[in-house]
Amino acid sequence: MRWLKKLLEKTGIIIVVNSIIILVVFVVDGAEGSGKSVMAQQAAYCCDNSFNIDRIVFTPYAFRKAIIAAKQYQAVVYDEAYTGLSSRATMSLINRTLVSMLAEIRQKNLFVFVVMPTFFDLDKYVALWRSRALIHVYTGKNFQRGFFAFFNIDRKKILYVGGKKFYSYGVTKANFIGRFINFYVVDEKEYRKKKKESLIKREKQREEAEMKREVEDAMFIRMISLPKKLQERLGPSLMAEILGISRQWFYIKMKKHDEMKEFE
Secondary structure, X not given: OHHHHHHXXXXXXXOEEOOEEXXXXXEEEEOOOOOHHHHHHHHHHHHOOOOOHHHEEOOHHHHHHHHHHOOOOOEEEEEOHHHOOOOHHHHHHHHHHHHHHHHHHHHHOOEEEXXXXXXXXXXXXXXXXXXXEEEEEXXXXXXXXXXXXXXXXXXXXXHHHHHOOOOOOOOOOOOEEEEOOOOOOOXXXXXXXXXXXXXXXHHHHHHHHHHHHHHHHHHHHHHHOOOHHHHHHHHHHXXXXXXXXXXXXXXXXXXXXHHHHHOO
């Protein structure tokens, strides 16, 4: 462990004060199918040879549990990239989870690898000030996997500020580029099974949320289609309560409905 700490400190990847690692959050990004999850697992194992499949997680809830359960200097891989879900809602959840767990990560001196489609979707606070390095995974000629570019904290900042607008990785040179092989440090079958189960669960939750939203919208339309006198007697608070939503959300839906009517 000592030689690894010295190497990481020398390359500017970690900060060490009084022999204690302060904070190590790596971002591993790349296109779908580029091999970024494999790269993240290999890097995690290099930092922590006790790394295992229990510390590869796919959801914010599982990430929190893994961070809380992890021991000092252990590695955790937070793999949100495999679903390809790069919507703003998804990214906001990732960002909030990371920010909320930074204190715990720092206290335990953990190595955390965040796997995602693109570094540029990270919150500015995390991207610039709370991540130590970016490992950008890409494919070579004929979509050959196994290539990566490493950006330390200084070049990562230049990349984020200069490249975010057009999602360009060419605004600054990487500190170095390298190769990695397609080798899983955990049982590949178990990893794929865990990944698949997480994906199925997430898809089910998404469908349930979508169905709930459709029912809520239908009930809302029926509610505001009631005679005006009845609506006045019920009032916004009671109508919101009947619909099972907050009064604030009821007003937001009313505003959106009125705006849509203007275009009809």
